Amino acid sequence: xxxxxxxxxxxxxxxxxxxxxxxxxxxxxxxxxxxxxxxxxxxxxxxxxxxxxxxxxxxxxxxxxxxxxxxxxxxxxxxxxxxxxxxxxxxxxxxxxxxxxxxxxxxxxxxxxxxxxx
Amino acid sequence: xxxxxxxxxxxxxxxxxxxxxxxxxxxxxxxxxxxxxxxxxxxxxxxxxxxxxxxxxxxxxxxxxxxxxxxxxxxxxxxxxxxxxxxxxxxxxxxxxxxxxxxxxxxxxx
Numbered sequence: 001x002x003x004x005x006x007x008x009x010x011x012x013x014x015x016x017x018x019x020x021x022x023x024x025x026x027x028x029x030x031x032x033x034x035x036x037x038x039x040x041x042x043x044x045x046x047x048x049x050x051x052x053x054x055x056x057x058x059x060x061x062x063x064x065x066x067x068x069x070x071x072x073x074x075x076x077x078x079x080x081x082x083x084x085x086x087x088x089x090x091x092x093x094x095x096x097x098x099x100x101x102x103x104x105x106x107x108x109x110x111x112x113x114x115x116x117x118x
Numbered sequence: 119x120x121x122x123x124x125x126x127x128x129x130x131x132x133x134x135x136x137x138x139x140x141x142x143x144x145x146x147x148x149x150x151x152x153x154x155x156x157x158x159x160x161x162x163x164x165x166x167x168x169x170x171x172x173x174x175x176x177x178x179x180x181x182x183x184x185x186x187x188x189x190x191x192x193x194x195x196x197x198x199x200x201x202x203x204x205x206x207x208x209x210x211x212x213x214x215x216x217x218x219x220x221x222x223x224x225x226x227x228x
Contacts, residue, residue: 006161034215044162044218093161095216107216109154109161
């Protein structure tokens with residue numbers, strides 16, 4: 001299947017600082033990417049839909065000024081957690097929709113990024 | 119998206135077929151059934167999807183009932199590496215956003 005890569009795989013940051021997570025589609029172009037957050041022993045929760053060249057659409061309860069999403073190219077979306085606090089510590093996962101003619105519009109996920117705020 | 123119901127957990131003996139059920143009694147005509155799995159501390163992995171017909175690929179088979187109100191994911195020869203949480207998800211049209219429920223935690227035992 002198609003490959004979606006996230007970087008970094010894990011990051012530790014100090015409270016009050018900002019951290020950026022990158023999501024890349026390696027072998028296909030993705031006009032739409034999705035960002036999820038997962039707390040321990042819970043399911044994935046959709047945070048926002050990222051559309052190339054336009055503003056992201058955030059789910060209810062997700063602060064757009066805290067979780068900045070940029071989708072400047074067809075292969076890269078970034079999530080910046082601003083002024084991070086310990087409660088933002090979580091597993092962040094991105095996914096991208098493969099619109100290739102033989103892909104069935106399948107959505108593929110990255111490996112995830114562990115964020116720990118201390 | 120319509121809701122799905124899956125058992126919380128299942129066990130399967132290594133080498134045997136794992137049959138994971140999913141109920142989606144309120145599915146609408148244009149909703150696809152997608153299956154993903156998540157191995158601990160990794161991103162979800164796409165397995166298979168279908169609309170009406172049964173589907174098979176190198177990983178699994180998907181059996182959808184004629185009324186489309188339920189489906190079964192079949193792993194023909196489960197291995198220890200198949201231990202994961204399996205998610206059955208409905209989505210309007212192929213490639214729309216995925217809403218995850220609780221999934222089924224499959225434990226493959228030696």
